[in-house]
Amino acid sequence: MPDRLRKWNGWGYEGEGIPAERVARWLKAVEPWLRISLKDHQPPLPLESLRIPPPRISVEIPGFKGDLTATPYERALHAAGRSFGDLVRLRTGQDLCFPDAVAYPEDELDLLRLLESAERQSIALIPYGGGTSVVGGVEPAVPPGFQGVLSVDLARMNRIRYLDPSSRRVRVQVGIRGPDLEEALRAHGLAFRHYPQSFQMSTLGGWIATRAAGHFATAWGRIEHRVESLRVLTPRGVLETREVPASASGPDVRSWIVGSEGAFGFITEAVVRAVRPPVAKRAGGFRFPEFSAGLEALRRIVQAGLAPAVLRLLDEYEVAISAALTGRPLEPGALLHISLEIEDPEDAHRAEANWRSALRWIERAGGIPASEAVETWKQAYFEQPYWRDLMIDFGLLLDTVETAVPWSRAENTVRTVRERLLQRIDRWSPVGGVMTRVTHVYPDGCALYFTFFARPPREALREAWQDLRGTALEAFLECGGTITHHHGTGRDLQSLLMAEHGSLAVDILQRVKGALDPSGIMNPGVLVAPTPHG
Amino acid sequence: MPDRLRKWNGWGYEGEGIPAERVARWLKAVEPWLRISLKDHQPPLPLESLRIPPPRISVEIPGFKGDLTATPYERALHAAGRSFGDLVRLRTGQDLCFPDAVAYPEDELDLLRLLESAERQSIALIPYGGGTSVVGGVEPAVPPGFQGVLSVDLARMNRIRYLDPSSRRVRVQVGIRGPDLEEALRAHGLAFRHYPQSFQMSTLGGWIATRAAGHFATAWGRIEHRVESLRVLTPRGVLETREVPASASGPDVRSWIVGSEGAFGFITEAVVRAVRPPVAKRAGGFRFPEFSAGLEALRRIVQAGLAPAVLRLLDEYEVAISAALTGRPLEPGALLHISLEIEDPEDAHRAEANWRSALRWIERAGGIPASEAVETWKQAYFEQPYWRDLMIDFGLLLDTVETAVPWSRAENTVRTVRERLLQRIDRWSPVGGVMTRVTHVYPDGCALYFTFFARPPREALREAWQDLRGTALEAFLECGGTITHHHGTGRDLQSLLMAEHGSLAVDILQRVKGALDPSGIMNPGVLVAPTPHG
Structure with a gap:
């Protein structure tokens, strides 16, 4: 696979983007409503205009086989994740913080050398997978006391170690990106089918470190359900869990690592559970007069x-706004999208039976067929990050936050979060809105995903974003939800860990950190600092 | 529910047992083979003949509302778990170790008072649920340095806190026993359906502390999948996880507690995921000429x-021995037992479709219908512990050990463990055998459950048992398996934690222990001691 150049200040690879005629069409649709026009477009700052300070340290690591680089492009590429706020900073060149250098290790020996040097020289190491964190997880902004910061890009540690097709297991280096993992498995009649919106850019290691959940998680489970075994290189040695499908041998060691945000060490390898690629599917869209009726169908x-691989519900606001943006006529109401995959042609009768049962619950809850819900989701899903870059250039605020709550608290959570966000949007912007969708379902509850947009004064874009996101997070906690369903906590949500988990849980985390990374060189600023007791 | 008297030295409640005529029939079947007869039966020691030393401490806890007792019966009841070795000791009165007293707290306030007193007076606390540990998890044998040992029986903390029927969640105090939990849920059209062999006696808290997996875990998941939220009273305060169906907010705090064996504190409440009780099922038995062909069917x-709620495979040895014991004609081969439950009459078509697919895989692997596999499993499953008491009185050794491995390692593991066990049995006993079954299946592997029996010299019953169990555990580790699939590690397997997980994982556990129980009063001897750094 040729090494395409990743955009240092936006989504995807150089040359990719939304075609101009589609932008023009979009602009025409939103012009009267958002009061923007082509003249509001401000192109992003070119790399040459970025003020990148010289590296504070010159990193030399004896015997390091990979690349150590400090070019402006590499330092800018690794300067931030891909949250709305990150992109505003990258595209305007404000408030950025750059790693002193970027390392591309070839193997674990290289990582060991990095760990040794970093501990000796007091250099902070930022594990970097796809760099798509939306919570500041790969930001080289570290607490004081370090001589320098090294971003450690695991892109080259992306090899398949071995395949065990009968057990549908594969041992793989976690620097592998989504599409490459799928490609490697496809050759063996297998698939992984973990599809976060960042799929194209993000890596298995990033999914594990952030406890990700892909688009098809209702069928295949969250990343923690897909990992059989993990190998982590910590500053205190290797932690490796046994390759067993289940165990009762003390608490589950794997789950200390899943969600550890790179704070305990470098996750280097994982044995993951593969699945079979689908050969066909049964999919449909349904309209509900009320969001609550759609919720009832999902729950049942x-x-x-x-x-189902996909089970999503868009609220009436999202449907209305989609209609306005696309110009397609969408009747008012909430839209449910369901897709059942068929992996084995001989099992088509099972898919049919499941489909029949799903339809029964949809009909009982008052759903009526609405095929328009289905057609374009996939393209829109993976295109969304490209649009976001464009919105920023137009001075628009657009972001999402998500939580998870039991079914019995879902409606109250939606109402409360919506109200709070709308109140705050009013303070910042003459236009704006909040849309809600259910993206993941569980027998005991669901994930609620909120999209909010506004047009605050251009100079207040980031401040308004932080304020709105904070408003939503506060409401999540108040409603009994979690601060994040599938994005991790990074640096941005780190201060809320205490509110979510309490001081005893945070104390435990600090001690685990102390056991694995007593000097605190691993991704400092995320999760916790090591306990002072070492 | 009337408080029946639990047997202090055997399974179940006083008055329960295998009827005499069935024992006689069994004896007739095994007499020529195991060379035992009625005259080999030695009745267990009566309570009055036990040498119970006087309590070392007189525990007084100001304000304690529950019961504090030191009667011989209560101290004997709480002297050991229910492993083969425990029962040999209890029935012969040898090598027992008694708690100085037994506490029955009424509520968390009582537990708090216990924790305070115990820390002040250096008393070890042994959390006691159903007392059915088979790995020494509730044994009051603690390391030196304690003034006394208190067994803390949570039987009275067994109330339902609240039900959330739409989300199928229930918040419950974890001292509740299996049958009581089912009864409480039944009234609301719900069920829990976690059926370990100890179901009748064991408690939700015990299942959580030992990471249990019930008989129907293939359908409903292991206990860790059934717990939405946990509340733990530790010597350093309350640890409570949020009531959310999923989260990406750092590592999963719940999974530090599941499998913690009472070493971190008292698990007091849990929110668990209920299911609907089945209204019907589709079940069948199938014979395979080879165990490996049966494995193939399970895997597919x-x-x-x-x-399926049940998916079990018995090897040819277990089938042959069952035939010999029951006198029923069973053709040679491996037997597969499958049961698919139907929860909703309207979904019967789905169960039929699933059944058809399952049959296809069974037929392809060479299975032929054999209904005898199915009829009696349930009775036999829950009766087995009563038989074991009887075996001991006849001087027979009979126990089980289990592991889990990927599918690709299953056959080698079965062969290796069998060979090693048979070799060791030869050293101890003129008769004996090893049987294997697959009890739990996962997409990437399965749990292998080995039953071994022998007739060693009567005085060497426990020594032979320890030797044989140790032989199997060693072989598990050598074959890449885990030392326990669903029984926890307790005191008996504690020394193998390092071999299974490595020193870094053990170091983490010590530090977590240090954070929650720095004085090490909680179930000392299981899992780890607190790290000396506190």
Whole structure:
């Protein structure tokens, strides 16, 4: 696979983007409403205009086989993740913080050398997978006391170690990106099918470190359900879990690592559970007069033990705004999208039986067929990050936050979060809105995903974003939800860990950190600092 | 529910047992083979003949509302778990170790008072649920340095806190026993359906502390999948996780507690995921000429995404021995037992479709219908512990050990463990055998459950048992398996934690222990001691 150049200040690879005629069409649709026009477009700052300070340290690591580089492009590429705020900073050149250098290790020996040097020289190491964190997880902004910061890009540690096709297991280096993992498995009649929106750019290691959940997680489970075994290189040695499908041998060691945000060491290898690629599917869209009726259908479907690959519900606001943006006529109401995959042609009768049961629950809840919900989601899903870059250049605020709550608290959570966000949007912007969708379902609850947009004064874009996101997070906690369903906490949400988990849980985390990374060189600023007791 | 008297030295409640005529029939069947007869029966020691030393301490806890007792019966009841070795000791009165007293707290306030007193007076606390540990998890044998040992029986903390029927969640105090939990849920049209062999006696808290997996875990998941939220009273305060269906907010705090063996504190409450009780089922038995062909069928069924409530495979030795014991004619070969439950009459078509797919895989692997596999399993499953008491009185050694491995390692593991066990049995006993079954299946592997029996010299019953169990555990590790699939590690397997997980994982556990129980009063001897750095 040729090494395409990743955009240092936006989504995807150089040359990719939304075609101009589609931008023009979009602009025409939103012009009267958002009061923007082509003249509001401000192109992003070119790399040459970025003020990148010289590296504070000159990193030399004896015997290091990979690349150590400090070019402006590499330092800018690794300067931030891909949150709305990150992109505003990258595209305007404000408030950025750059790693002193970027390392591309070839193997674990290289990582060991990095760890040794970093501990000796008090250099902070930022594990970097796809760099798509939306919570400041790969930001080289570290607490005081370090001589320098090294971003450690694991892109080259992306090889398949071995395949065990009968057990549908594969041992793989976690620097592998989504599309490459799928490609490697495809040759063996297998697939992984973990599809976060960042799929194209993000890596297995990033998914594990952030406890990700892909688009098809209702069928295949969150990343923690897909990992059989993990190998982590910590400053205090190797932690490796056994390759067993299940165990009762003390607490589950794997789950200390999943969600550890790179704070405990470098996750280097994982044995993951593969699946079979689908050969066909049964998919449909349905309209509900009320969001709550759609919720009822989702709940019944998942509690009946059906596991559709996709089960999504868009609220009436998202439907209305989509209609306005696309110009396609969409009747008002909430839209449900369901897709059941068929992996084995001989099992088509099972998919049919499941489909029949799902339809029963949809109909009972008052759903009526609405095929328009289905057609374009996939393209839109993976295109969304490209649009976001463009919105920023137009001075628009657009972001999402998500939580998870039991079914019995879902409606109250939606109402509360919506109200709070709308109140705050009013303070910042003459236009704006909040849309809600259900993206993941569980027998006991669901994930609620909120999109908010506004047009605050251009100079207040980041401040408004932080304020709105903070408003939503506060409401999540108040409603009994979690601060993040599938994005991790990074640096941005780190201060809320205490509110979510309490001081005893944070104390435990600090001690685990102390056991694995007593000098605190691993991704300092995320999760916790090591306990002072070492 | 009337408080029946639990047997202090055997399974179940006083008055329960295998009827005499069935014992006689069994004896007739095994007499020529195991060379035992009625005259070999030695009745267990009566309570009055036990040498129970006087309590070393007189525990007084100001304000304690529950019961504090030091009667011989209560001290004997709480003297050991229910492993083969425990029962040999209890029935012969040898090598026992008694708690100085037994506490029955009424609520968390009582537990708090216990924790305070115990820390002040250096008393070890042994959390006691159903007392059915088979790995020494509730044994009051603690390292030196304690003034006394208190067994803390949580039987009275067994109330339902609240039900959330739409989300199928229930918050419950974890001292509740299996049958009581089912009864409480039944009234609301719900069920829990976690059926370990100890179901009748064991508690939700015990299942959580030992990372249990019930008989129907293939359909409903292991206990860690059934727990939405946990509340733990530790010597350093309350640890409580949020009631959310999923989260990416750092590592999963719940999974530090599941499998913690009472070493971190008292698990007091849990929110668990209920299911609907089945209204019907589709079940069948199938014979395979070879165990390996049966394995192939299991693997295909679970990898096809079918989730039968029961999917078990007995090897040819277990089938032959069952035939010999029951006198029923069983043709040679391995037996597969599958049961698909139907929760909703309207979903019967789905169960039929799943059944058809399962049959396809069974037939392809060479299985032929054999209904005798199915009829009696349930009675036999829950009766087995009563038989074991009887075996001991006849001087027979009978126990089980289990592991889990990927599918690709299953056959080698079965062969290796069998060979090693048979070799060792030869050293101890003129008769004996090893049987294997697959009890739990996962897409990437399965749990292998080994039953071994022998007739060593009567005085060497425990020594032979320890030797044989140790032989199997060693072989598990050598074959890449885990030392326990669903029983926890307790005191008996504690020394193998390092071999299974490595020193870094053990170091982490010590530090977590240090954070929650720095004085090490919680179930000392299991899992780890607190790190000296506190």
